[in-house]
Amino acid sequence: MKFDTPATTNPIDRLKVVGKPVDRIDGPLKTTGTAPYAYERHDVAPDHAYGYVVGSSIAKGRIVAIDTSKARRAPGVLAVVTAQNAGKLGKGNFNTARLLGGPDIEHYHQAVAVVVAETFEQARSAAQLVHVDYARAKGTFDLASAKGSATKPKDGKPDTAVGDFDKAFAASAVTLDATYTTPDQSHAMMEPHATIAAWEGDRLTLWTANQMVDWSRGDVAKTLGIPKENVRLVSPYIGGGFGGKLFVRADAIMAALGARAAGRPVAVALQRPLMMNNTTHRPATIQRIRIGTSKEGKIDAIAHESWSGDLPGGGPETAVSQTRLLYAGPNRMTAMRLAVLDLPEGNAMRAPGEAPGMMALEIAIDEIAEKVGMDPVEFRVLNDTQVDPENPKRPFSQRRFVECMRTGAKKFGWERRAARPGSVREGRWLKGLGVASAFRNNLVMKSAARVRLERSGRLVVETDMTDIGTGSYTIIGQTAAEMLGLPLDRVDVRLGDSSFPVSAGSGGQWGGNSSTAGVYAACVKLREAIAQKLGVDANTAVFDGGDVVANDRRVPLTKAVAGGDIVAEDGMEYGDLDERYQQSTFGAHFVEVRVDAATGEIRIDRMLAVCAAGRILNPKSARSQVIGAMTMGVGAALMEELVVDKRLGFFVNHDLALYEVPVHADIPHQEVVFLDETDPISSPMKAKGVGELGICGVAAAVANAVYNATGVRVRDYPVTLDKFLDKLPPV
Amino acid sequence: MAPSNDWKFTRRDVLKMGAMSVTALAAPRLVAGGSESGLGATSKPVTAKVGMEVNGAQQALELDTRTTLLDALREHMHLTGTKKGCDHGQCGACTVIVDGRRINSCLTLAVMHEGAKVTTIEGLGRPGSLHPMQAAFVKHDGYQCGYCTPGQICSAVAVLDEIKADIPSHVTGDLTAKASFSRTEVRERMSGNICRCGAYSNIHDAIEEVAGGAA
Ligand code: FES
Ligand code: FES
Numbered sequence: 001m002k003f004d005t006p007a008t009t010n011p012i013d014r015l016k017v018v019g020k021p022v023d024r025i026d027g028p029l030k031t032t033g034t035a036p037y038a039y040e041r042h043d044v045a046p047d048h049a050y051g052y053v054v055g056s057s058i059a060k061g062r063i064v065a066i067d068t069s070k071a072r073r074a075p076g077v078l079a080v081v082t083a084q085n086a087g088k089l090g091k092g093n094f095n096t097a098r099l100l101g102g103p104d105i106e107h108y109h110q111a112v113a114v115v116v117a118e119t120f121e122q123a124r125s126a127a128q129l130v131h132v133d134y135a136r137a138k139g140t141f142d143l144a145s146a147k148g149s150a151t152k153p154k155d156g157k158p159d160t161a162v163g164d165f166d167k168a169f170a171a172s173a174v175t176l177d178a179t180y181t182t183p184d185q186s187h188a189m190m191e192p193h194a195t196i197a198a199w200e201g202d203r204l205t206l207w208t209a210n211q212m213v214d215w216s217r218g219d220v221a222k223t224l225g226i227p228k229e230n231v232r233l234v235s236p237y238i239g240g241g242f243g244g245k246l247f248v249r250a251d252a253i254m255a256a257l258g259a260r261a262a263g264r265p266v267a268v269a270l271q272r273p274l275m276m277n278n279t280t281h282r283p284a285t286i287q288r289i290r291i292g293t294s295k296e297g298k299i300d301a302i303a304h305e306s307w308s309g310d311l312p313g314g315g316p317e318t319a320v321s322q323t324r325l326l327y328a329g330p331n332r333m334t335a336m337r338l339a340v341l342d343l344p345e346g347n348a349m350r351a352p353g354e355a356p357g358m359m360a361l362e363i364a365i366d367e368i369a370e371k372v373g374m375d376p377v378e379f380r381v382l383n384d385t386q387v388d389p390e391n392p393k394r395p396f397s398q399r400r401f402v403e404c405m406r407t408g409a410k411k412f413g414w415e416r417r418a419a420r421p422g423s424v425r426e427g428r429w430l431k432g433l434g435v436a437s438a439f440r441n442n443l444v445m446k447s448a449a450r451v452r453l454e455r456s457g458r459l460v461v462e463t464d465m466t467d468i469g470t471g472s473y474t475i476i477g478q479t480a481a482e483m484l485g486l487p488l489d490r491v492d493v494r495l496g497d498s499s500f501p502v503s504a505g506s507g508g509q510w511g512g513n514s515s516t517a518g519v520y521a522a523c524v525k526l527r528e529a530i531a532q533k534l535g536v537d538a539n540t541a542v543f544d545g546g547d548v549v550a551n552d553r554r555v556p557l558t559k560a561v562a563g564g565d566i567v568a569e570d571g572m573e574y575g576d577l578d579e580r581y582q583q584s585t586f587g588a589h590f591v592e593v594r595v596d597a598a599t600g601e602i603r604i605d606r607m608l609a610v611c612a613a614g615r616i617l618n619p620k621s622a623r624s625q626v627i628g629a630m631t632m633g634v635g636a637a638l639m640e641e642l643v644v645d646k647r648l649g650f651f652v653n654h655d656l657a658l659y660e661v662p663v664h665a666d667i668p669h670q671e672v673v674f675l676d677e678t679d680p681i682s683s684p685m686k687a688k689g690v691g692e693l694g695i696c697g698v699a700a701a702v703a704n705a706v707y708n709a710t711g712v713r714v715r716d717y718p719v720t721l722d723k724f725l726d727k728l729p730p731v
Numbered sequence: 732m733a734p735s736n737d738w739k740f741t742r743r744d745v746l747k748m749g750a751m752s753v754t755a756l757a758a759p760r761l762v763a764g765g766s767e768s769g770l771g772a773t774s775k776p777v778t779a780k781v782g783m784e785v786n787g788a789q790q791a792l793e794l795d796t797r798t799t800l801l802d803a804l805r806e807h808m809h810l811t812g813t814k815k816g817c818d819h820g821q822c823g824a825c826t827v828i829v830d831g832r833r834i835n836s837c838l839t840l841a842v843m844h845e846g847a848k849v850t851t852i853e854g855l856g857r858p859g860s861l862h863p864m865q866a867a868f869v870k871h872d873g874y875q876c877g878y879c880t881p882g883q884i885c886s887a888v889a890v891l892d893e894i895k896a897d898i899p900s901h902v903t904g905d906l907t908a909k910a911s912f913s914r915t916e917v918r919e920r921m922s923g924n925i926c927r928c929g930a931y932s933n934i935h936d937a938i939e940e941v942a943g944g945a946a
């Protein structure tokens with residue numbers, strides 16, 4: 001099915017199941033520990049052995065010699081695989097560095113060996129006996145010093161320009177020119193990257209934790225040099241991904257190689273202390289933002305430049321993308337430059353581009369609003385645009401940004417904010433309020449599904465879509481139930497298996513809308529088949545309460561399947577609506593903090609997000625997406641930073657003790673408001689993404705609240721007390 | 732100062748190390764010899780027999796003495812509801828209740844738990860017969876990916892018991908007054924259980940509901 005004209009009324013609009021805040025259908029499994037994650041498949045691989053990965057202890061250079069003889073002789077060891085005996089390996093389309101290093105080493109903790117043994121303890125013990133001699137080469141590890149060598153990336157759209165920025169900026173009544181930095185960050189999902197691999201002849205099955213089943217099936221095949229059809233990927237439950245599990249990682253390849261060498265299924269989970277340097281991370285950025293306005297606060301000129309680094313062949317963190325779309329202004333430019341760094345591979349983490357981009361842009365807006373002498377909510381409202389500011393002929397499909405700001409301000413009690421920073425003191429606490437916009441583009445992706453109405457009257461949905469905590473099981477079930485007029489408990493949803501039709505997968509906040517649109521398409525086909533069986537017109541028949549209603553008659557659905565199951569398979573593809581219209585999601589974040597006047601300790605007291613993101617398919621799981629993103633935004637604001645050892649080239653704090661993420665004590669009650677909205681230009685679901693919108697702008701709202709509390713502006717994330725303690729007002 | 736290799740303990744030092752070490756010394760009944768000195772793939776690791784009650788069922792195991800309680804549960808008893816997030820005591824995903832108190836099962840060896848009563852997430856409730864805390868997590872959407880969830884739930888159940896048992900926490904203001912349920916207390920006590928999906932606000936609502944029901 002092709003979606004190339006805006007949606008009109010369709011069965012989803014009945015909203016009997018879709019749009020309801022139903023509990024997740026996988027909830028009872030997840031809360032009882034019975035949902036099977038990748039490393040837990042004793043049911044399918046009962047005699048598997050265990051692999052333990054050895055990571056490189058240099059960042060760049062060569063392996064001169066690798067001695068595995070001691071490890072091979074250790075108790076229980078079945079195989080040791082290194083680049084020397086792995087056979088020829090390719091590199092996946094989505095990988096920048098190779099997943100098994102040697103002899104060349106591209107980054108610290110790049111896998112150099114996997115030790116396979118009967119037990120985990122034996123594999124771990126023997127892994128310590130692998131002896132590697134390295135020849136260390138000189139690497140570049142510091143973005144600030146490599147900034148001068150950064151070049152214009154070859155792919156994508158690194159630069160944009162409209163009007164004459166320089167001239168307009170020079171002539172502006174009020175100007176801001178400031179530089180911000182965001183650090184490298186780690187996904188740090190709770191489930192380590194994990195895979196069990198089993199070979200049957202030349203066919204490979206991987207039970208793995210992966211967000212994008214089809215991409216990764218292809219990349220496993222490409223890396224191992226086997227046909228894609230010979231690879232099956234199964235990923236029904238994923239313990240968090242946030243972009244870190246978009247691609248094939250070393251666990252999958254090491255498990256496959258280990259299993260081939262040992263002649264047994266092998267389970268590999270990346271050890272936690274290996275994850276942060278072995279896998280991908282959100283790259284650090286340096287961002288320069290210049291804004292020029294009239295005396296009244298209208299933006300005349302806006303420029304956003306960003307520098308980031310990656311391994312050779314990698315890409316930039318696209319931190320300027322939102323600045324091309326978020327605020328009006330006739331004269332504008334954006335530019336991205338990429339330096340070569342020999343740190344671990346940079347790649348997508350929740351809202352790549354916008355998350356770090358908004359961290360900088362939304363402080364800049366706070367700063368310029370203050371310079372103009374305007375309330376930051378009013379400043380944002382004044383500079384709203386209803387069209388793509390770089391291409392004014394292109395409207396937004398929906399843009400209720402101002403309403404988000406106004407609704408949030410009212411609900412949060414924004415009028416109580418003191419405009420003069422550092423002026424509200426309650427006992428030992430300095431209090432402050434902060435606001436930021438939320439903005440993230442909406443992407444649509446081709447997605448297919450298979451639906452089967454069984455003789456029992458149950459409806460089964462199969463698609464290789466994944467649920468990484470996003471609620472896919474539930475919203476897909478709701479979609480199918482709505483389409484067939486069934487209660488949700490008559491629908492079984494099966495996900496994450498490459499033997500199912502190829503879906504959009506989970507990434508870029510496209511998964512919810514795109515995968516349900518694919519299920520919609522399959523259900524339209526199923527409805528036609530059922531109607532035909534029953535001899536009624538599919539276009540006028542109403543599927544309701546387990547019946548088909550047509551010509552004033554009600555026939556139970558089960559009648560159509562009396563002779564056997566009916567199966568339908570289809571997918572949704574998209575025309576050019578996303579080119580004709582800019583599709584984005586909008587929101588506003590409000591935060592209240594208190595800062596200890598003596599110690600600088602920051603506590604967050606209140607958080608509110610108002611979101612306009614199309615139809616909300618399940619307000620309960622959508623709200624969870626947003627509060628989770630707000631929590632990650634707090635981490636970005638106050639604590640998250642992979643600390644670079646600039647001498648040896650690795651992330652020093654590579655475990656969960658030293659890479660700090662928010663814990664219970666850091667997070668207050670969080671409120672989320674969804675504007676009642678549908679976007680018929682997006683898909684027949686009229687929905688958009690929301691899981692990444694929630695993180696965009698949060699960190700800046702926190703930083704702006706800290707500024708409002710203390711009067712000290714911190715432009716380098718995370719906002720830790722060492723960066724402002726000496727500048728606090730006298731106690 | 733030269734590095735010291737002197738690891739000889741006096742008897743008094745061992746006594747000073749406290750109950751945990753004493754248990755460790757007393758518990759294992761070593762049954763197989765072996766060494767790690769490269770005798771080849773056939774040599775057996777040091778194993779020990781250990782018996783414990785897990786979710787009401789008696790378990791008799793013979794384990795490599797290096798096996799953590801977490802891996803004993805996951806890899807030997809196939810109780811995979813208890814999760815491994817870090818294997819280093821940094822995340823709380825492996826929380827189980829041992830003899831009434833919650834512990835990080837990755838930080839303790841299985842052989843230290845001879846005779847212990849262990850409750851895991853599977854022992855609290857099953858789909859169709861959920862423990863009230865499990866049901867509250869479903870109702871309040873106190874999870875997303877679900878990977879930290881068993882640990883959060885075991886912790887939450889134990890936290891309410893700790894408060895009931897008047898065990899103070901870092902944020903308990905008055906140590907002479909009876910410990911009581913409050914947002915600050917619960918957030919502090921739950922802070923060893925990381926949820927990267929960020930379900931904290933909902934988890935809190937779930938715990939609050941169960942605590943209210945219990946009071
Ligand atoms: S797995 Fe035990 S604390 Fe993380
Ligand atoms: S639900 Fe995913 S880490 Fe807590």
